[in-house]
Amino acid sequence: MPAVQETVERVRTLDVDQYKYGFETDLEVDKAPRGLNEDIVRLISAKKGEPEWMTQWRLEAFRRWQTMREPGWARVNYPPIDYQDLYYYAAPKMNPAPKSLDEVDPEILKTYEKLGIPLREQEILAGVEPARRVAVDAVFDSVSVVTTFKEELRKAGVIFCSISEAIREHPELVRKYLGSVVPVSDNFFATLNSAVFTDGSFVYVPEGVRCPMELSTYFRINERNTGQFERTLIIADKGAYVSYLEGCTAPARDENQLHAAVVELVALDDAEIKYSTVQNWYPGDAEGKGGVYNFVTKRGDCRGRDSRISWTQVETGSAITWKYPSCILRGDNSRGEFYSIAISNGFQQVDSGTKMIHLGRNTTSRIISKGIAAGRSENTYRGLVSAHRKASGARNFTNCDSLLIGDRCGAHTVPYIESKNASAIFEHEATTSKISDDQMFYCLQRGLDAEEAIALIVNGFVKDVLQQLPMEFAVEAQKLISISLEGSVG
């Protein structure tokens, strides 16, 4: 059945021509020459003041990248990208190591203010604790501008800084973990990122520490014709817990911008990492002109026993999204979760999903994906669930629903389910009708009709997760989850 009016209206408010973050900041910038070669890679490394091993690591990646081909299997179409026509480094001209916010270019501060990102640490008033505090790492084009609450986090033992700083200050941790989840040669875009990544965040939560506040990174592409290549590395040591949020926006431009990030998460024994994204890159205009190409490799490694990684993503932006946040469930009893809402409008193309790779015993995973396509957009869920020989007792539950609004868009589901272990139980469903009979019965018995009951149960479930998104993300996410699932197809 077609989508209900309420849903149509809600999605309309997210349409591409309603993009609120399309403004541009006028700044003096320091740019590397256009194009990509070994000299540029060296230049980026030098700009970051990196040690020799890091430069070599990048050069190796670059050499490898030159032998690779761009992947063509995703259901996205775009004109060939000229990788020599991009700027791989662009940084606002500023004091390279601002001691306080007063030394940061006020234009940049204004930009973040406009975006609603709190960069000033809230002063603690006498006796009044702010309800919720979030440490922010603000990345502007190729550099991290500022990281807030560093002192307070340091007291708890948590390292939260830009990756460039981590390479300089904590080389032992970076060398141990960088590239250990997403190997340098993983895929075309990850390899490119390994060669030219400019900034991103680094988090290390030591053994037994529960990170005292939410950590977040806000990415902003501002410069014209630049590629943004950020690299995030989060390590939760034994028994640690951290919740991390990521937000992104870009100015409205006629040409396409490239964003190829790599995110690596490592969870050791009993550790838990929650990673949430609200992706709102510029989606292009109503005619499909411009917009960000978002080619991202995100992967979490549940390396320890009883570890847990959960990905939550709300995808509304980007002209093209190519993104599969995954979990490698290596440790016994580890758990991976993926909750996604992807809304595409205009001429957007989304090919997103997850991979749950069960390697350890009694590993469990859950995938809940909601795709909503409107306008002339294409929305594809592509997911892999696999159990290896030793993954006895593995369990997966997958539910993906898609909704189409209008008859010029497309919604596709491409799940891969590979089981090499008899005791692994995998269930995949792409329908709203297979919710637990008990829950349905309970709702029906209380006078709800079937459709209301389904909406209540599914939304209730997703809401549970999304309500944990703090600050301004929550507002956006809340708006999205209220979209009903009526009329959804598998």
Place this chain on the structure above:
Amino acid sequence: MTDITPIRTQAETQLLDYLRHPRSSLPVGDGSVIRRADAIARLEREGLPNRRVEEWKYTDLRALLREAAPPAERPSAADIAEARAQARVFADVAAVRLDFVNGHLAAQDAPPAGVTVIGLAQALAEEHPVLSNLNRVDVAGGNASYELNRAFLSDGVVVHVAAEQAVAQPLHLRFVNRGGAPFSTAPRVLVVLDKRASLTVLESHEGDVAAQPNSVVEFVLADDAQLEHARVNTEAAGTIALSTITAVVGTRAAFRSVNLHAGTSVSRHQLFVAYEGEDARVTLGGVTVLSGTQHADTTLVVDHAVPGGESRELFKTVIDGEAKGVFQGKIVVRPDAQKTDGRMMSAALLLSPDATMNNKPELEIWADDVQCAHGATCGELDDELLFYLTARGLPREEAEALLLQAFIGEALELVTDEAIREAMTGLAIDRLAKLA
């Protein structure tokens, strides 16, 4: 960027070599609907499909087909007689038989009233108008296995059922392979039903030789036509079997195809269905029982191009030993196909720690007022169910057998004719009994 120069495998070289000296005398040149040259050019260009080709990701034919067997010679009269005598599948079901021995049409019963049966060679020579129904399903076009059949086409038959004819007796397409050395076959059958005609088609593949058959059976159903298709594959060990079923369904037509896979070492069974008329109903079912190192792939594409179509797919796979099962199903709903109702389910039971199942149920939807669902499950026998039965005094083996029968029974239930269903159920139970 480095370019990879394709290196031909031994099998690819052999296949191209056989094509340089074709044994078939079928008129399949440029003017014919078959256009063999296109298929050969394609094989030269692309070689055998491998895991880098998305649709063949789980069945890497380039790796599985080490040695390509030569096309079969036309069998002798003695061979034909022996082959017919040894055929077992559906032997107890009364039917009009069309016998293919080693891929060649060898013998045929007199067709029932209203049914015309013409050999493919004759139809091609006459440029029979009914041949315009060949290659009608777009989604099958370009498929590697389908194209190989075109390149190697050995023989075939065209069956035409006149309008309004309700044919009571099933038509049995009986494929028997026998002989010593391995050979390949590439038969093609076209079954065309005119308006309001109805027919049941049985199809069986059996033999005592490790052959390499690649059969294509194409069904074309005009408006309100009804076709039931029941297929059994029990070929000998060592067999590498490719098979393709295509169907075009007209307005309010009903097509049903159920497959039982109970033999062969490697198999790939493909179904391609195209909706050409509104409100047509299609039901596809399948049971696959695997053990040892068997590999069986079921791949289907149901293409809803017009409004109101209904499709139901139910596939069950039981895997023991180190066997590998594959299910790839895709429901396509094109922009105009509003009110489509599609449901696809694939369930697999893994009985041994070394068994593998790969499921890929896909949806590709372009219309907003449709209902489509797919499900895929994979796991072992439910302990609770076993406990229930053993608590009631059944020995564990019997309890397991009962649960397995129930599991596959659900898909065999889709066969409407009782005698046919019983024949298939019997074969399936025999096959299950042979599991350790």
